[in-house]
Amino acid sequence: MNRILADMKAFGTQYLRSRVGTFFALVFPILLILLFGAIFGSSGSSPVTLYVQDVDNSAASHAFTDALNKTNVTTTRAIPSSADFSQYIRDHSINVALQIPSGFQVALAKAQNGTRVTVNLTLAGDQTQSSYGIAVSAVDAVATAFNLQVAKAAPVVNVLPTSVPGLRHLTYIDLFLPGIIGFTILSTPLFGMTAICAEYRSRRYFKLLATTKLSKPEWLAAKVVFHIILLFASVALMVLVGILVFGLKAVVTPMAVLIIIAGTLEFTSLGMALGIFVRDPETGAAIANAIGFPMMFLAGSFFPVDAMPAFLQTGARFLPLTYINEGLRATMTFANDATALVDLLVTLGFAAVFFVVAARGLSWKSK
Amino acid sequence: MGEPVIDVRDLSKHYADIKAIDGITFNVEKGEMFSLLGPNGAGKTTTVEILEGLRDPTSGEARVLGVDVRTGYRKIRERVGVLPQDFEPFDRLQPREAVAYWAQLFDRTLTKKEIDDLISTVGLSDRAETLAMNLSGGEKRRLGIAMSLVGRPQLVFLDEPTTGLDPGARRELWGLIRQLKKEGTTILLTTHYLDEAEQLADDVAIMNHGKIVARGSPAELIAQYGRGSTIVLAGAGEDGLRAVQARGITAELQGVDVVVKVPVASDMRRMLEKLASIDTPLNEIYTRRASLEDVFLSLVGARMQEGVLAT
Numbered sequence: 001m002n003r004i005l006a007d008m009k010a011f012g013t014q015y016l017r018s019r020v021g022t023f024f025a026l027v028f029p030i031l032l033i034l035l036f037g038a039i040f041g042s043s044g045s046s047p048v049t050l051y052v053q054d055v056d057n058s059a060a061s062h063a064f065t066d067a068l069n070k071t072n073v074t075t076t077r078a079i080p081s082s083a084d085f086s087q088y089i090r091d092h093s094i095n096v097a098l099q100i101p102s103g104f105q106v107a108l109a110k111a112q113n114g115t116r117v118t119v120n121l122t123l124a125g126d127q128t129q130s131s132y133g134i135a136v137s138a139v140d141a142v143a144t145a146f147n148l149q150v151a152k153a154a155p156v157v158n159v160l161p162t163s164v165p166g167l168r169h170l171t172y173i174d175l176f177l178p179g180i181i182g183f184t185i186l187s188t189p190l191f192g193m194t195a196i197c198a199e200y201r202s203r204r205y206f207k208l209l210a211t212t213k214l215s216k217p218e219w220l221a222a223k224v225v226f227h228i229i230l231l232f233a234s235v236a237l238m239v240l241v242g243i244l245v246f247g248l249k250a251v252v253t254p255m256a257v258l259i260i261i262a263g264t265l266e267f268t269s270l271g272m273a274l275g276i277f278v279r280d281p282e283t284g285a286a287i288a289n290a291i292g293f294p295m296m297f298l299a300g301s302f303f304p305v306d307a308m309p310a311f312l313q314t315g316a317r318f319l320p321l322t323y324i325n326e327g328l329r330a331t332m333t334f335a336n337d338a339t340a341l342v343d344l345l346v347t348l349g350f351a352a353v354f355f356v357v358a359a360r361g362l363s364w365k366s367k
Numbered sequence: 368m369g370e371p372v373i374d375v376r377d378l379s380k381h382y383a384d385i386k387a388i389d390g391i392t393f394n395v396e397k398g399e400m401f402s403l404l405g406p407n408g409a410g411k412t413t414t415v416e417i418l419e420g421l422r423d424p425t426s427g428e429a430r431v432l433g434v435d436v437r438t439g440y441r442k443i444r445e446r447v448g449v450l451p452q453d454f455e456p457f458d459r460l461q462p463r464e465a466v467a468y469w470a471q472l473f474d475r476t477l478t479k480k481e482i483d484d485l486i487s488t489v490g491l492s493d494r495a496e497t498l499a500m501n502l503s504g505g506e507k508r509r510l511g512i513a514m515s516l517v518g519r520p521q522l523v524f525l526d527e528p529t530t531g532l533d534p535g536a537r538r539e540l541w542g543l544i545r546q547l548k549k550e551g552t553t554i555l556l557t558t559h560y561l562d563e564a565e566q567l568a569d570d571v572a573i574m575n576h577g578k579i580v581a582r583g584s585p586a587e588l589i590a591q592y593g594r595g596s597t598i599v600l601a602g603a604g605e606d607g608l609r610a611v612q613a614r615g616i617t618a619e620l621q622g623v624d625v626v627v628k629v630p631v632a633s634d635m636r637r638m639l640e641k642l643a644s645i646d647t648p649l650n651e652i653y654t655r656r657a658s659l660e661d662v663f664l665s666l667v668g669a670r671m672q673e674g675v676l677a678t
Contacts, residue, residue: 006471014459017498203455207421211449212472365421 007222048131051097053079058105067142096125096135173246178328179301185263189227193271198284206364255331262347263324269354320350378427387413389577402564403557405574407674411557448515448523458500470517489513505536559674561659593657595630602650610647
């Protein structure tokens with residue numbers, strides 16, 4: 001035990017003196033939270049800018065534009081009525097634009113008098129952008145309201161948005177934070193351990209350590225314990241920033257603590273197991289990147305696995321990080337410890353396999 | 368005489384395409400400084416790493432402090448200190464921290480005074496709180512020696528401890544190694560510096576191509592293989608060589624110096640008188656005792672520079 005503590009202390013001292021390691025373990029996740037929180041969080045979201053060419057220039061078309069502004073999801077900007085609509089969009093790199101045609105008010109008036117008539121609004125834009133979808137919804141909603149008004153009808157089916165009973169009122173950060181914790185559980189020990197294995201091999205530290213009483217499992221245990229402490233410091237900072245800046249509601253439950261511990265054991269061991277194949281820092285970085293980067297995107301750290309194509313969802317089931325992300329979301333966001341327990345057990349299974357492979361496979365001796 | 372500290376018998380280490388060690392036998396007595404001397408690739412480090420329990424031999428026996436290293440190295444590792452080849456300390460630890468850490472890996476907790484004493488022994492007291500990455504090459508090796516001494520070992524392996532150091536740092540390290548020997552520590556030193564082995568070792572085994580080609584004290588080896596002494600006519604050049612050879616004396620040109628071998632010591636005076644009578648311009652004339660360099664040349668047939676055989 002003393003040897004583990006001594007190795008952990010010496011390793012930790014060196015790690016914290018290396019500002020790069022400290023930055024990626026403690027500061028980088030905070031930057032991600034601030035960045036993604038600012039982009040997607042409700043507190044900072046801004047309306048979509050919708051360019052409108054009002055060719056009709058009538059009281060009705062003005063009323064339609066005013067209604068769009070009142071939705072709070074779009075703000076309108078005018079395109080000169082004399083401009084070529086398509087050319088203007090291309091020249092100004094506009095994401096989404098609406099054209100209200102000439103005869104808009106006349107058509108509405110005829111409809112109110114019982115004449116069957118149709119007027120088409122043109123909504124042009126880049127359909128791959130999320131802003132286009134938002135604009136379509138807003139324009140569609142306003143058009144529906146105008147149609148009902150013309151028909152002198154009242155809505156029959158209404159939607160009342162409400163929270164799930166017993167569930168905390170969630171914001172984007174509540175869904176995002178568990179993913180970032182999962183990302184940190186993967187990146188800090190995995191990238192760190194492969195780099196350490198490369199350094200220890202190229203500088204012959206493994207051989208040096210093999211002449212002491214420290215065993216490989218003790219050396220690995222020291223790294224696991226250090227990374228667990230580091231991860232808890234990192235999670236504490238993330239939660240603090242989440243609460244102070246974004247009003248985080250998700251809670252670090254005891255189950256989340258267990259998943260963080262198991263996940264750190266898992267990826268510290270995986271990093272050391274990959275170290276079996278590492279001969280120098282270049283191969284260490286290449287191997288860690290090749291495994292770590294696809295996993296952090298495919299395992300649902302930044303967006304839900306459910307949003308991916310079916311074959312990728314199947315693939316995600318084989319990724320150890322998937323269970324950490326899903327387990328943390330289940331317990332921290334939805335207070336669902338039964339589901340999280342399954343994810344914890346799967347994570348512990350992966351961890352045990354990686355630990356045994358690492359402790360047996362990584363040779364400190366020469367052939 | 369008791370059991371040798373190191374006892375190696377017919378030890379071999381073969382790989383698919385090379386015999387790294389080919390049936391070597393030697394022993395090292397308590398308190399002795401034994402040197403494995405040879406060029407790069409001779410098998411020195413492979414031998415040491417087998418003795419340190421870091422490699423398994425193909426055949427033969429290697430016993431250290433009475434135990435077979437293949438099966439029992441665990442039992443003796445706190446009694447053995449190791450300074451590996453190309454030792455690099457942990458960059459972001461201070462010497463004081465590194466020594467304390469290393470002692471704990473042998474289940475020893477050193478007091479502050481013990482750490483200070485060890486740091487002082489290797490002459491790093493004024494650098495004790497400097498990060499290792501900021502130490503000079505010589506200071507790093509000193510730190511390595513301090514780390515190898517944390518368990519007060521009976522035996523220390525020093526694998527090429529001065530390679531890559533400047534002459535000043537090498538001599539400082541020699542002083543430290545001599546001090547260790549004076550305190551009774553048995554030392555196995557590998558080196559490719561002939562002068563280092565000659566200066567430090569009680570006993571030398573010259574290795575080449577995995578074999579020990581000669582073994583004995585530096586004085587014994589020089590007496591047996593050194594081919595006597597040498598007279599140097601410094602700056603005599605080719606004209607001097609022709610003049611010497613005209614008198615029927617065998618000589619060779621080394622640079623601008625004419626070198627005459629005198630195999631038998633009793634012939635020295637007569638040869639000096641003969642050479643002094645030759646009228647040829649030169650800077651000076653002096654004699655040079657045979658050294659391990661001459662022994663190596665005689666045995667291997669080539670000179671050695673920085674561990675590489677000169678063709």
